[in-house]
Amino acid sequence: MISIIFPVFNEQENLEELYQRVLAVASKVDGHDFELVFVDDCSSDQTPEILRSLHSKDKRVKVIRFARNCGGHAALTAGLYYCKGDCAITLAADLQDPPELILDLVASWKDGAKIVWAARSKREGESLSVKVFSKLYYAFINLLTDVKMPNLGVDVFLADRVVVESLKSMPEKHSSIYMALAWLGFPQTTIEYVKVARTKGASKWSLGKKIKLMIDSILSFSHVLIRYMSILGLATAFVGFVYAAWVVGKAIFFGLAVEGWSSLIVAILVVGGVQMMMLGVLGEYLWRTFDESRRRPRFVIEYKID
Numbered sequence: 001m002i003s004i005i006f007p008v009f010n011e012q013e014n015l016e017e018l019y020q021r022v023l024a025v026a027s028k029v030d031g032h033d034f035e036l037v038f039v040d041d042c043s044s045d046q047t048p049e050i051l052r053s054l055h056s057k058d059k060r061v062k063v064i065r066f067a068r069n070c071g072g073h074a075a076l077t078a079g080l081y082y083c084k085g086d087c088a089i090t091l092a093a094d095l096q097d098p099p100e101l102i103l104d105l106v107a108s109w110k111d112g113a114k115i116v117w118a119a120r121s122k123r124e125g126e127s128l129s130v131k132v133f134s135k136l137y138y139a140f141i142n143l144l145t146d147v148k149m150p151n152l153g154v155d156v157f158l159a160d161r162v163v164v165e166s167l168k169s170m171p172e173k174h175s176s177i178y179m180a181l182a183w184l185g186f187p188q189t190t191i192e193y194v195k196v197a198r199t200k201g202a203s204k205w206s207l208g209k210k211i212k213l214m215i216d217s218i219l220s221f222s223h224v225l226i227r228y229m230s231i232l233g234l235a236t237a238f239v240g241f242v243y244a245a246w247v248v249g250k251a252i253f254f255g256l257a258v259e260g261w262s263s264l265i266v267a268i269l270v271v272g273g274v275q276m277m278m279l280g281v282l283g284e285y286l287w288r289t290f291d292e293s294r295r296r297p298r299f300v301i302e303y304k305i306d
Helices: 013-028 049-059 072-082 101-110 128-144 163-169 178-185 207-221 224-254 261-295
Strands: 002-006 036-040 062-068 087-090 117-124 156-161 188-196 301-305
Touching: 002 013, 002 188, 013 036, 013 049, 013 101, 013 163, 013 188, 036 072, 036 261, 036 301, 049 062, 049 087, 049 156, 062 072, 072 178, 087 101, 087 163, 101 117, 101 188, 128 207, 156 163, 156 178, 163 178, 207 301, 224 261
Parallel strands: 002 036, 002 087, 036 062, 117 188
Antiparallel strands: 062 301, 087 156, 117 156
């Protein structure tokens, strides 16, 4: 069996077309049954009713509904936790990731890959700022962490059952599911596709969510910021000692004192700014440690329809 997981949030305009296109693709895959797992991230439109209707006419449609909005990565995690397939494929419900990708993903899986990434060779209908942020995100995580992702960026992947079971042993909340998969290792390969423009509905992937994902990705898989804090502290202290030696030497050998308070204020502002930045980074790490220690669930399920 092959599981296809769809994180869904207010996608009432796309669900019927998505369902029909996925069925058309599934009919071309020989030797495998399918289950379609829709994870409703507490939608406020007609999404729940449409999903119930799809289930009533096709029992391969499974529905998980969250009691509160938990985010797309939590929805993907829930789908992977509860799917039953020998492999799992994740697809967005907005039809920007063509369901026809399933054929190429399954073919690569049958060739032996345990994780198959679908990397975006082109993004249609996206603004320049979105494309720039995406490139910066993948450049930063590949530079600052020891987890390597396709530089083109990914939204779609296939994971073998052994990978899914390994992922379920990683309970942390503030993390990127894509980076968690890449961190696990296993034989991986990449295919490319064109991410098409959205034709119905609006994107829910806000700038704030993107920034949080970048912070989570770096802090969850890298200690580099802590290391840089130490280096920056040493560099700041060195500059301070040099400046102090210059002031003392100038007073002793030339009888000159530094005039005014401007240099003192500058030094205070620079050192204070560096210290506040360091405290902010430490606070991010400490908050995540505290939040994980409370052991609150990453997602809260209102109901499941099997």
